Amino acid sequence: MADIYFKVHRTQLMPALDAVSEAVDTRASIPILGNVLLRPEGDVLRLSATDLAVEVQTSCELLDGGAGIAITLSGADLRDIVRKLPETAEIEFAAGAFAGQVRIQAGRSRFVLLSLPEQDFPTLMDKIKGVSFDVDIAPLAAAIGKVTYAVRHDETRFYLSGVCIHPHKDGTGLAVVGCDGHNLAVARVDAQEVREFKPSIVPIKAIKSFSKLFGDKKTKARLLVSDAMMRIEADGLVFLTKLVDGVYPDYLRTIPQANEKRAIAAVDTFRSAISRVCLVANDLDKDTVRIRIDTGSMKVSLATQEGEEADEDLPADYDDEAIEIGFNGKYLVNMLQSIPTQDVAMWLSSSASPAIFRPTIESDELYVLMPRRL
Template identity: 55%
Template sequence: MPEFLFRVHRSALLPALDAVIEAVDQRATIPILGNILLVPKGSELTLRATDLAIEVETSCELLEAASGSGLTVAGSGLRDIVKNLPENAEVVFSPGAFPDQVRIQSGRSRFSLLTLPEKDFPLIGDKVSGSNLQLEIAPLIDAFMRVLYAIREDKTRNYLSGAFLHPHDSTRISVVGCDGHNLAASRVEAGAEVAFPPVIVPIRTVKAVKKLFGDSKGRADVTISDAMIRIALNGVTLVSKLVDGIFPDYARVIPPRTNHAAVASVATFKAAVSRVCLVAGDLEKDTIKLQLAPGSLKVSMNTTAGEEAAEDMPVDYSGEPVEVGFNGRYLTAMLSSVGTQDVEMHLSDAVTPGLFRPTIDRDEQFVLMPRRL
């Protein structure tokens, strides 16, 4: 039996653990799904975790490897140990006192953790085969974040519990979120011809993409099949199952542009909505009223308890007066996703959904369902 299995520096191991911990099942009823697989090979250590819905794999540089045998250990426990070691620590993995045990030592600190066999560790990443794309990761993440507010877990309508991806045209991809009250659509330039089946990426995976690749730049390798998606960049690979369902024909919900759009400052509008909502007793019941008139927008609320708040703000508008009601929380979330200084509003009447668009250089649409005044 070797004296040790491998040695690794904390500064290399901790970022790798932070990446794969995203796929560890923290409430695992199947013990091995709470573990991380560690496989030393040459000068690298491969780390992998999966809960059978998503899988994350990455690697880090080893200081030395004495064995090519893999092992699995509790993910959260290992990460906590490494995180609490000194920044300049070297971590040595050695055989434990018993067969199903690994000894972890750094300086004067020693830990013994239980292990499970490498052969029992599941793998879902090898099942992905389909359309291959090369996409700039930053615009894709930006699009995910623009539509995230319009996605929520829905057990009765699981097809709404993710971001809808589909080719918008030959070179653009649409990323869409819809929860029945909000709709957000953002287009991503692919830089090449795109062709893949429309898919729904789970909300958890959307958030994992942001966490794993949010600071990255460059083109990611993206593979999309009918049931799975794989994204690989800078030595990190994320594999995820897709939502099984058919996304609604969201284009039917998007109203046409009006002849006279109103243009308002996003910051001013958002601040006015936030202040008016201060009197709300229940944002699910109390409605924000927008009264649009040439040159001005009145934002007001009359609560079910009889309290009132109102604020006037300037807008660039020359059309007919319009009154419409919206949920204040949804309106604030939508405005937070607009990426330009000003927002273009298309409001027709009290029963037509409101259409909101960035004013320059962004191919995005935000739709908000009206509420009865």
Template identity: 35%
Template sequence: MKVTLERNHLLKSLGHVHRVVERRTTYPILSNVLINAHDGQLELRATDLDIEITESVPAMVGVAGTTTVPAHTLYEIVRKLADGAEVNLETDGTNEQMTITSGRSNFNLTCLAPDGFPDLKSGDFSHKFTLKAGVLKNLIDCTQFAISTEETRYYLNGIFFHTMSEDNGVILRAVATDGHRLARAESEAPQGSEGMPSIIVPRKTVAEVQKLLGDDDQDVVIELSDSKIRFELGGVVLLSKLIEGTYPNYEGVIPKDNDKRLAVDRNALKQAVDRVSTIASDRGGKAVKLGLSEGLLELSVTNPDHGTAREELPIEFEHEGFEIGFNARYLLDIIEQVHSEQAIFMFSDSGSPTIVQSEDEADRALYILMPMRV
């Protein structure tokens, strides 16, 4: 193999593909990136057996060929080369070493035979549709924070996507929950997604797709089956396995009779929660107590080891007062997702789940926060 290409092009592609490579693996080949030079382009591919990313970059191919080299090492070498430099990649006759030269810099990397590089075969996809990057980004941004990290309930370790029919047509819905909070976002279902299987996209896949999303108007082509999903965007192809399992009936968690409405300045609430939670105890679950009365919200934290904190905020609330407690970090996570000037809270009582949403009716995201005893 003998290839010449521009350093910035190579760095950008390596930046996309090397992220899926685990730094510690029992299979040496999984530490490598597959490099395939042919037809005026250099194709890079990396996998961890659950996710596979492929991207091609333009290159001057003197001699076609395929090999694999350590992904993170190659990325670091290219990252430290001069901006805009020309990079030459060349393997010897045995294909056991790759020489990387750029200006006066010269590196030799040990290669592994490409025959042993795994291929995450896509199989047949039952559905194919296109989403705007901005729509997909919003679905992910609104729900990603609520993905569970508890491995025992593996079916919660991703975002649940499905379509459903409503009076205004078919919608595409994204849901995530960790048992303490639930996030739900939705958009108009794109053509071709109707009747798609309900799927759970793993947390790592979601994070990688989010990093790849560019301009909001960029098209993202999505293909899926019961077991795999494929994203194609901006010349990058990401193929991933899906989480096998049944997502719980999240609709049963969403309260239907929360009739006590509270409206509060979103930024003021965020700052107040952040301030009073400074002294909250991790042992106590970072608990913050909200005391609601007509026109006034009192936030308070009590830490036996450090003292107390209290702050008041004006609110719109015209119901009988009560107190309710939340995990401060969970509450802040949800406030971060509300992008209108005011955040709307719908309560039932101090022991029931609370609904949080934007005052903007066009924002169709909805959040559920479980209370805690304080």
């Protein structure tokens, strides 16, 4: 009988594999980076994966600690195997017939995968040293979700290819920022014990993984921030990412200070109108959505160079002089999807000045959109 390494129930293993798979490098030129480390410790199985930019660690309960031998297996293959097994499956990991083989058995299903040595598995977790503090994970995840639309992959301006997180100037929270030169989104998260650290730029790939892993969690998280890495730990899940090596621009200087014309419109109505007029666009990156605001009303329109047109009237709370301004339609829709309230307040100055968008209730967030030439 082959040595049993450990035994685990599918309902325990599957969620853990889903979590660490966020850091598995499925196209790895270094084979160990495509593997998941499974290390039994007593009645707990600890799982880790890394692609050397992101690392995820979590754990699940074991049915049997067996010999307690750690193994590394292909993350993609193991996840596919476990996903196809019945919900009630009890999965046994044991030595295969030859060195380096691992036998996986659940009922009548049997598989053999190759294992690479545990000592070859790299880890970043023990290399991070910095400041740490607690923050509620739900508001942080929500803030990141609101600003991510404003991040673009830009190889020439790599410092914009991520979400910037830094202590708020009054020391009672975190500012979460997305900016691509056309859009600026800023959301603030309350946190009572924030420690001072330099602005950290979290890469967009890591942001997407973070949202999947922590988007539905409601507990406190422990943040550890160094000059090069950030680690977030909550509910037994540890997520570490390298930071973008660059200096984030002084985005506060781009926020207009003289926008005094205020118009209020219903978010859903406004967003739907923009989406409809964009249907006639030939190229949304070139065709401009025009917005004309007058007393009590707003007109949204788009006209292409080929002569196709669309426009729509909608109500707006506005009592200043008429103003017309143009925007990229995609940017407008993406921005409005981040507004959490029923209505949005637009603060304007002129057709050539950036516009500020805010929720109509008290909220520590704002969105700035650069205009397009009419």
